[in-house]
Amino acid sequence: MxxxxxxxxxxxxxxxxxxxxxxxxxxxxxxTSMGLGAIALSSLLNTEKAFAxxxxxxxxxxxSEALLKSYNKNRLGLPHHLPKAKRIVYLFQSGxxxxxxxxxxxxxxxxxxxxxxxxSVRQGQRLTGMSAKQTSFPMAPSIxxxxxxGKTGTWASDLLPYTSExxxxxxxxxSMQTDQINHDPAITFMQTGNQLAGRPSIGSWLSxxxxxxxxxxxxxITLITKNMGGQPLYSRLWGNGFLPTxxxxxxxxxxxxxxxxxxxxxxxxxxxxxxxxxxxxxLNEVQHDAYxxxxxxxxxxQYEMAFRMQTSVPEVTDMSDEPxxxxxxxxxxxxxxxxxxxxxxMARKLLEKDVxxxxxxxxxxxxxxxxxxxxxxxxxxTDQANAALIKDLKxxxxxxxxxxxxxxxxxxTVYSQGQLTPQNYGRDHHPKAFTMWMAGAxxxxxxxxxxxxxxxxxxxxxxxHVHDFHAxxxxxxxxxxxxxxxxxxxxxxxxxxVHGHVVKDILS
Amino acid sequence: MxxxxxxxxxxxxxxxxVHLPIGFILLAILLEWWESFxxxxxxxALIPIAWFIGGLAAFAAALCGWYLGETGLYEEDKIFxxxxxxxxxxxxxxxxxxxxxxxxxxxxxxxxGFNILLIILLSVEGHKGANLTHGESYLTEYAPKPxxxxxxxxxxxxxxxxxxxxxxxxxxxxxxxPLFDAKCVSCHGNEVKRGGLNMSHPDSLLLGGDGGQVxxxxxxxxxxxxxxxxxxxxxxxxxxxxxxVLTYDEIKTVEWWIDEGASFENxxxxxEVGKSIKPLLLRRFGxxxxxxxxxxxxxxxxxxxxQIASLIQxxxxxxxxxxxxxxxxxxxxxxxxxxxxxxxLDVAKNHITWLSFTETNVVDEWLSVISGFKNLTRLxxxxxxxxxxGIVYLRDLTHLEVLNMYDSKxxxxxxxxxxxxxxxxxxxxxxxxxxxxxxxxxLGGKEDVSFIVDENFxx
Numbered sequence: 001m002x003x004x005x006x007x008x009x010x011x012x013x014x015x016x017x018x019x020x021x022x023x024x025x026x027x028x029x030x031x032t033s034m035g036l037g038a039i040a041l042s043s044l045l046n047t048e049k050a051f052a053x054x055x056x057x058x059x060x061x062x063x064s065e066a067l068l069k070s071y072n073k074n075r076l077g078l079p080h081h082l083p084k085a086k087r088i089v090y091l092f093q094s095g096x097x098x099x100x101x102x103x104x105x106x107x108x109x110x111x112x113x114x115x116x117x118x119x120s121v122r123q124g125q126r127l128t129g130m131s132a133k134q135t136s137f138p139m140a141p142s143i144x145x146x147x148x149x150g151k152t153g154t155w156a157s158d159l160l161p162y163t164s165e166x167x168x169x170x171x172x173x174x175s176m177q178t179d180q181i182n183h184d185p186a187i188t189f190m191q192t193g194n195q196l197a198g199r200p201s202i203g204s205w206l207s208x209x210x211x212x213x214x215x216x217x218x219x220x221i222t223l224i225t226k227n228m229g230g231q232p233l234y235s236r237l238w239g240n241g242f243l244p245t246x247x248x249x250x251x252x253x254x255x256x257x258x259x260x261x262x263x264x265x266x267x268x269x270x271x272x273x274x275x276x277x278x279x280x281x282x283l284n285e286v287q288h289d290a291y292x293x294x295x296x297x298x299x300x301x302q303y304e305m306a307f308r309m310q311t312s313v314p315e316v317t318d319m320s321d322e323p324x325x326x327x328x329x330x331x332x333x334x335x336x337x338x339x340x341x342x343x344x345x346m347a348r349k350l351l352e353k354d355v356x357x358x359x360x361x362x363x364x365x366x367x368x369x370x371x372x373x374x375x376x377x378x379x380x381x382t383d384q385a386n387a388a389l390i391k392d393l394k395x396x397x398x399x400x401x402x403x404x405x406x407x408x409x410x411x412x413t414v415y416s417q418g419q420l421t422p423q424n425y426g427r428d429h430h431p432k433a434f435t436m437w438m439a440g441a442x443x444x445x446x447x448x449x450x451x452x453x454x455x456x457x458x459x460x461x462x463x464x465h466v467h468d469f470h471a472x473x474x475x476x477x478x479x480x481x482x483x484x485x486x487x488x489x490x491x492x493x494x495x496x497x498v499h500g501h502v503v504k505d506i507l508s
Numbered sequence: 509m510x511x512x513x514x515x516x517x518x519x520x521x522x523x524x525x526v527h528l529p530i531g532f533i534l535l536a537i538l539l540e541w542w543e544s545f546x547x548x549x550x551x552x553a554l555i556p557i558a559w560f561i562g563g564l565a566a567f568a569a570a571l572c573g574w575y576l577g578e579t580g581l582y583e584e585d586k587i588f589x590x591x592x593x594x595x596x597x598x599x600x601x602x603x604x605x606x607x608x609x610x611x612x613x614x615x616x617x618x619x620x621g622f623n624i625l626l627i628i629l630l631s632v633e634g635h636k637g638a639n640l641t642h643g644e645s646y647l648t649e650y651a652p653k654p655x656x657x658x659x660x661x662x663x664x665x666x667x668x669x670x671x672x673x674x675x676x677x678x679x680x681x682x683x684x685x686p687l688f689d690a691k692c693v694s695c696h697g698n699e700v701k702r703g704g705l706n707m708s709h710p711d712s713l714l715l716g717g718d719g720g721q722v723x724x725x726x727x728x729x730x731x732x733x734x735x736x737x738x739x740x741x742x743x744x745x746x747x748x749x750x751x752x753v754l755t756y757d758e759i760k761t762v763e764w765w766i767d768e769g770a771s772f773e774n775x776x777x778x779x780e781v782g783k784s785i786k787p788l789l790l791r792r793f794g795x796x797x798x799x800x801x802x803x804x805x806x807x808x809x810x811x812x813x814x815q816i817a818s819l820i821q822x823x824x825x826x827x828x829x830x831x832x833x834x835x836x837x838x839x840x841x842x843x844x845x846x847x848x849x850x851x852x853l854d855v856a857k858n859h860i861t862w863l864s865f866t867e868t869n870v871v872d873e874w875l876s877v878i879s880g881f882k883n884l885t886r887l888x889x890x891x892x893x894x895x896x897x898g899i900v901y902l903r904d905l906t907h908l909e910v911l912n913m914y915d916s917k918x919x920x921x922x923x924x925x926x927x928x929x930x931x932x933x934x935x936x937x938x939x940x941x942x943x944x945x946x947x948x949x950x951l952g953g954k955e956d957v958s959f960i961v962d963e964n965f966x967x
Contacts, residue, residue: 078830079828079829079830080830080831081829081830081831081832081833082803082804082829082830082833083829083830213825323966325964325965325966329964354841391962394960395914395936395938395939395960395962395965396890396912396914396936396938397888397890397910397912397914397934397936397960400886400910400912400934478829478830
């Protein structure tokens with residue numbers, strides 16, 4: 001280890017020297033004003049900032065770390081109101097799960113097998129290019145049986161033997177509506193509030209608004225089921241958009257390296273990394289003072305986070321301390337890292353460590369053909385783990401302040417895409433009605449919100465638009481969706497943009 | 509009833525007569541002043557005649573007015589001055605006739621003084637009468653702003669609640685009584701008890717009126733009081749007969765109050781708030797009656813930020829609850845907790861409502877520090893070595909709603925104790941020595957607290 005880094009960094013470049021002198025003056029002022037007086041003053045200006053400065057300035061000498069910490073802390077004075085949820089796990093079912101085969105029981109369809117979808121129901125709605133040219137739209141009742149479960153008597157299909165056991169914990173929204181009819185815009189809409197790429201994702205907004213509860217792990221972590229085909233997922237779905245970069249989701253992978261580029265290279269023991277980062281931090285500070293680019297701060301924050309993740313990530317991703325009964329509960333898949341079940345278990349471990357937003361993606365719900373077989377296979381992969389996650393969180397008391405969200409980007413059509421036979425049919429995309437469920441912090445348990453018509457085509461009661469869902473989600477975290485804004489390109493943006501109403505009826 | 513109807517018939521002639529004395533007497537006074545201005549030595553013969561006819565007209569107006577007042581269409585306290593001033597005017601007008609009958613029989617000062625007195629009396633009396641017919645704001649309603657300000661009447665909308673917390677608002681005292689006071693008590697009060705009913709006091713209200721009880725407790729539809737305020741407005745029994753009829757909101761509030769037992773003591777939070785009354789209470793009185801947990805109801809001054817800073821310095825993670833809530837969510841992570849650090853929490857003992865020691869080295873005895881945290885509603889002691897000995901320190905936490913003991917050393921022995929905590933709703937007990945059977949046995953089917961325990965979760 002070398003010690004030439006201990007001296008104060010001085011540049012040989014004349015321009016930079018000028019900046020450094022200014023910086024020295026600033027340092028002097030900062031250091032002399034660091035005392036109770038400063039705290040008192042800043043508490044007048046912004047209480048949250050005052051706490052951060054005590055914690056970081058008071059306890060930590062490493063300037064880059066202090067800066068990082070104060071940077072990560074919540075600087076916006078949030079929450080606006082009392083938060084019911086502290087963490088969320090969003091089980092995103094990519095592709096558009098069929099509401100007919102799982103939750104939205106439509107017994108009257110049984111007698112309408114093969115009949116054409118009435119125009120009075122469709123009302124001239126535009127269809128996708130995949131089924132618009134069909135000469136007929138024969139209605140396809142689900143081939144699966146439904147039964148009532150729980151004290152609430154919630155209807156669920158036979159494909160959900162496990163989740164049907166926990167229906168009394170769930171809050172169903174059967175009247176979800178979206179604006180988008182194709183996967184990519186619809187997923188982008190669901191995850192960022194806009195169909196066009198480039199807006200911050202929900203998790204980024206929460207990270208930006210509320211900061212981190214655990215300095216050693218990212219606030220926003222993404223897990224994707226491995227080896228699933230189907231519609232592609234892009235990292236912009238958990239991207240930060242125009243928010244500072246450290247608020248983007250960090251993807252954990254299955255296998256040896258959960259987070260890429262985190263492990264030490266061969267033949268390097270990492271002992272002087274702290275020193276290296278301190279020096280790098282100083283360099284970056286010079287740079288930041290010269291240019292004032294907030295992205296430099298973001299980069300420093302990320303270096304520091306990566307440093308701490310070198311120990312925290314192997315710790316949290318280590319499944320060896322989980323007892324067998326936990327694996328049994330989540331299903332045999334959960335022993336195989338990267339499966340949906342294993343990701344659900346991982347999600348619980350991350351939530352236990354106070355990671356604020358855990359986003360799961362599970363692809364393969366796009367049943368244009370062979371809907372019964374496809375949905376059945378998907379339920380086999382996900383049903384047990386969903387239920388296990390609910391039960392697990394419940395027993396640990398974590399449903400008190402953890403929100404669980406399950407849902408896709410849209411629903412599916414009542415009519416069959418392609419040939420309809422008594423045993424087989426396909427279903428096309430349908431944006432006007434689909435089912436989601438939530439559970440845990442701040443939402444009613446054993447409750448169903450909204451209703452669809454007999455064809456699950458139109459919402460007939462209490463529609464919930466994607467914007468409303470976003471507004472409600474932020475509300476549960478104590479955020480007024482109209483007040484969490486970020487100025488970009490000359491105007492203030494929100495997750496809900498100019499839309500959205502909190503769905504008060506589902507709040508407990 | 510015939511007699512009453514006939515007098516009412518006479519009474520209705522009041523507006524016909526009222527303007528006559530004003531006109532006649534004013535004419536007499538103006539004539540007199542005109543002549544004295546012209547320095548005429550003789551008095552116009554018309555003047556005493558005008559005074560005399562004015563006196564007769566004043567008598568007719570007063571007589572009709574008396575009967576009109578008796579119909580009960582006007583509020584007693586507003587009518588009082590108008591009535592007696594009008595009656596006083598009658599003899600004064602005749603005295604005027606007597607004084608003016610002979611010119612120069614009295615001193616000039618008396619003559620003019622009498623005239624001025626009459627003008628003042630007539631103006632006041634006329635204005636009072638007009639107020640009764642047209643309402644008090646009639647005259648100034650379209651006046652220029654500065655004049656309006658000069659005569660600004662008091663805010664009639666007297667329903668300004670001091671608190672919007674259903675726990676501190678009484679249904680009768682804060683919602684019903686102000687309404688009665690504003691719209692009923694002037695005729696059904698201590699001084700005037702029309703129909704024998706006095707609504708100014710709960711006891712007298714319960715006594716009812718000449719026709720018996722006016723409240724049928726628990727049944728608004730059958731209560732005379734409610735029937736009277738909901739009759740068609742042209743029905744002679746409709747109440748109040750004056751302009752200040754009850755609004756829809758007020759009627760619904762009265763109905764709710766009677767239906768829910770017509771209690772004079774209950775707070776809003778103690779009364780069942782139905783679907784139809786709930787939005788009304790919110791809209792009309794700003795009362796949000798949605799049941800709220802304790803941590804949303806506590807009103808307390810915020811903790812000084814330097815004290816919060818001191819907690820953070822001790823290693824606690826402190827979260828605030830936003831603008832309208834001063835309570836705190838405090839947690840600690842790590843295995844280096846000490847009793848001294850815990851003592852630092854004492855500055856915030858009234859502010860901490862959520863407290864988490866999950867996966868810390870907290871031990872039983874240290875919990876004595878938090879035994880006085882009166883606003884604590886959620887306590888997390890999961891993944892600690894807290895046992896039954898530590899649980900005892902929680903006995904004074906009367907607002908504790910959620911207790912997380914997952915993976916701790918608690919046993920069945922604590923269950924009866926926990927069941928007695930008044931507000932406790934959920935206790936997480938899996939992965940402890942607590943058994944499902946014991947939990948079921950202790951609860952005995954009662955639902956106010958649930959013990960969440962699953963023996964599949966083992967150590």
